[in-house]
Amino acid sequence: MHGVAVDPLVTNLTVFILAIFVGYHVVWNVTPALHTPLMSVTNAISSVIVVGAILASGGGPLDLSAILGAIAVAVVAVNTIGGFAVTERMLEMFRKKDPKGKK
Amino acid sequence: MTLSPNAVALLYLVASVFFILALRGLSHPETARQGNRFGIIGMLIAVLTTFAVINRLDLAVGALVVGGAIGWVVAKRVEMTQMPELVAAMHSLVGLAAVLIAAAVVNSPASFGVGSPIPAGNRIELFIGTFVGAVTFSGSIIAFGKLAGLGKISRLFSSAPVVYRAQHQINLVLFLVMMGYGWGFVIASPDGQWPPFLVMTGIAFVLGVLSIISIGGADMPVVISMLNSYSGWAASGIGFSLNNPLLIVAGALVGSSGAILSYIMCKAMNRSFFSVILGGFGAAEGAATGTAEQRSVRSGSPDDVAFLLGNAESVLIVPGYGLAVARAQHAVKEMAHKLSRKGVRVRYAIHPVAGRMPGHMNVLLAEAEVPYDQVLEMEDVNSDFGTTDIAFVLGANDVVNPLADTPGSPIYGMPILEAHKARTVIVNKRSMASGYAGIDNPLFYMDKTMMVFGDAKKVVEDIVKAIE
Numbered sequence: 001m002h003g004v005a006v007d008p009l010v011t012n013l014t015v016f017i018l019a020i021f022v023g024y025h026v027v028w029n030v031t032p033a034l035h036t037p038l039m040s041v042t043n044a045i046s047s048v049i050v051v052g053a054i055l056a057s058g059g060g061p062l063d064l065s066a067i068l069g070a071i072a073v074a075v076v077a078v079n080t081i082g083g084f085a086v087t088e089r090m091l092e093m094f095r096k097k098d099p100k101g102k103k
Numbered sequence: 104m105t106l107s108p109n110a111v112a113l114l115y116l117v118a119s120v121f122f123i124l125a126l127r128g129l130s131h132p133e134t135a136r137q138g139n140r141f142g143i144i145g146m147l148i149a150v151l152t153t154f155a156v157i158n159r160l161d162l163a164v165g166a167l168v169v170g171g172a173i174g175w176v177v178a179k180r181v182e183m184t185q186m187p188e189l190v191a192a193m194h195s196l197v198g199l200a201a202v203l204i205a206a207a208v209v210n211s212p213a214s215f216g217v218g219s220p221i222p223a224g225n226r227i228e229l230f231i232g233t234f235v236g237a238v239t240f241s242g243s244i245i246a247f248g249k250l251a252g253l254g255k256i257s258r259l260f261s262s263a264p265v266v267y268r269a270q271h272q273i274n275l276v277l278f279l280v281m282m283g284y285g286w287g288f289v290i291a292s293p294d295g296q297w298p299p300f301l302v303m304t305g306i307a308f309v310l311g312v313l314s315i316i317s318i319g320g321a322d323m324p325v326v327i328s329m330l331n332s333y334s335g336w337a338a339s340g341i342g343f344s345l346n347n348p349l350l351i352v353a354g355a356l357v358g359s360s361g362a363i364l365s366y367i368m369c370k371a372m373n374r375s376f377f378s379v380i381l382g383g384f385g386a387a388e389g390a391a392t393g394t395a396e397q398r399s400v401r402s403g404s405p406d407d408v409a410f411l412l413g414n415a416e417s418v419l420i421v422p423g424y425g426l427a428v429a430r431a432q433h434a435v436k437e438m439a440h441k442l443s444r445k446g447v448r449v450r451y452a453i454h455p456v457a458g459r460m461p462g463h464m465n466v467l468l469a470e471a472e473v474p475y476d477q478v479l480e481m482e483d484v485n486s487d488f489g490t491t492d493i494a495f496v497l498g499a500n501d502v503v504n505p506l507a508d509t510p511g512s513p514i515y516g517m518p519i520l521e522a523h524k525a526r527t528v529i530v531n532k533r534s535m536a537s538g539y540a541g542i543d544n545p546l547f548y549m550d551k552t553m554m555v556f557g558d559a560k561k562v563v564e565d566i567v568k569a570i571e
């Protein structure tokens with residue numbers, strides 16, 4: 001066994017499966033009242049795919065890949081910024097109202 | 104600036120942890136905003152780290168500014184009633200990005216540290232990422248159109264399911280053909296890899312369209328959750344192709360989150376996941392049933408309702424889809440406010456599928472400045488109906504149908520809000536048309552029930568005027 005590297009696929013699969021379990025347990029704890037913000041924030045989080053797009057846009061020479069990458073960055077940056085911003089806006093509404101507002 | 108591969112990997116790990124903390128924060132409204140901040144920090148770490156390892160920044164930064172500005176404006180302007188459309192549109196963008204990135208890898212694998220020619224294993228991962236991304240993209244566009252009510256522009260966006268002959272067989276054949284081209288891409292030589300890749304992607308786009316057009320408007324809460332899940336799996340798929348654990352982790356978190364939401368929505372609608380996916384159901388409301396026997400209902404005016412509410416000690420408001428459509432939430436808040444000044448205890452009972460996406464009604468009420476501690480979930484509130492003077496049902500139907508307790512009923516087993524247990528029930532609806540399940544609702548014919556017909560907003564505004 002010594003000297004034989006583990007295929008990256010196996011490492012990736014390990015990470016993937018464990019992350020599914022983490023996601024499963026964390027998300028069941030989310031209160032149903034916040035399921036819409038949950039969806040918008042997961043949307044923003046899935047836009048981390050922007051990392052791949054940035055690599056494509058600037059990882060190599062200025063070729064077709066760089067152009068495709070730049071388009072992908074622009075497309076998904078809408079989520080990256082918009083997803084977190086709209087979640088923030090929604091959660092702002094869920095703040096506890098101050099007592100004098102309640103009467 | 105140069106970062107060693109190990110430093111990059113560790114920073115990505117930190118970002119992953121922040122994403123997990125972001126989801127964790129949403130377990131309570133008090134901690135939710137902090138959770139969102141964690142998400143932002145995670146994203147900043149991820150993006151800045153990636154900036155540090157690339158050769159040219161101009162394209163990435165420029166594109167980020169353009170897309171980010173659009174996202175910012177949209178996020179600030181969108182109405183809360185439009186959240187389902189916005190979320191669907193955003194899912195489609197993640198899907199599109201996945202396809203574009205995969206194409207970029209196919210074009211020059213070396214820029215991503217992927218071997219050239221691309222090893223078969225990476226090609227399989229690219230194929231999966233592209234396929235899921237493409238289905239997410241086109242499927243979400245259809246879902247967006249349906250949610251935004253674009254049915255007039257194209258029949259593809261009609262909220263009624265588009266059904267055609269042998270649709271399952273056609274979809275299956277297309278899927279198999281796509282798999283065939285996918286395999287062709289996996290075994291292709293570097294010179295011949297584009298044709299199978301492009302054909303495979305094209306078929307996946309078509310499949311995304313076909314799989315969502317056959318799903319009816321009423322099933323949209325499931326569809327939108329499902330596409331949420333797909334967008335996560337697409338990100339994971341790209342993460343596998345790029346050997347990037349951050350994308351894999353974030354994608355898996357999103358994927359499982361969407362899957363859980365789909366499950367919750369299916370359960371709340373008493374539908375099996377497969378019957379939703381296979382589609383053809385969820386037709387527009389009031390579709391069928393000639394069974395509505397002529398039974399008498401007691402109907403009242405907004406003045407009557409105002410009188411009853413004013414003399415009650417406790418009121419539970421059950422808001423439904425009809426309230427969201429009529430945008431009556433602000434009027435309802437006003438009514439509740441007036442009532443509580445008269446000493447009436449007003450609270451809200453929320454069914455998981457009230458609204459057009461998971462948790463949508465909670466957001467609409469929060470926007471109308473209803474304090475969240477007055478808004479109760481189904482499990483917590485059901486035992487309270489028996490001791491409540493008035494259950495006021497606004498634009499909800501199936502979710503308060505007591506037939507759910509009757510074996511043999513089409514909605515048997517569906518979890519409902521037990522409004523029928525309240526001492527008096529007031530129901531606002533536009534007409535006696537049946538709900539999406541297409542069955543009659545005995546609640547409307549009970550002796551203690553009063554029906555108030557009319558648009559929810561108009562009715563509630565009249566009630567507000569009549570109180571005092």
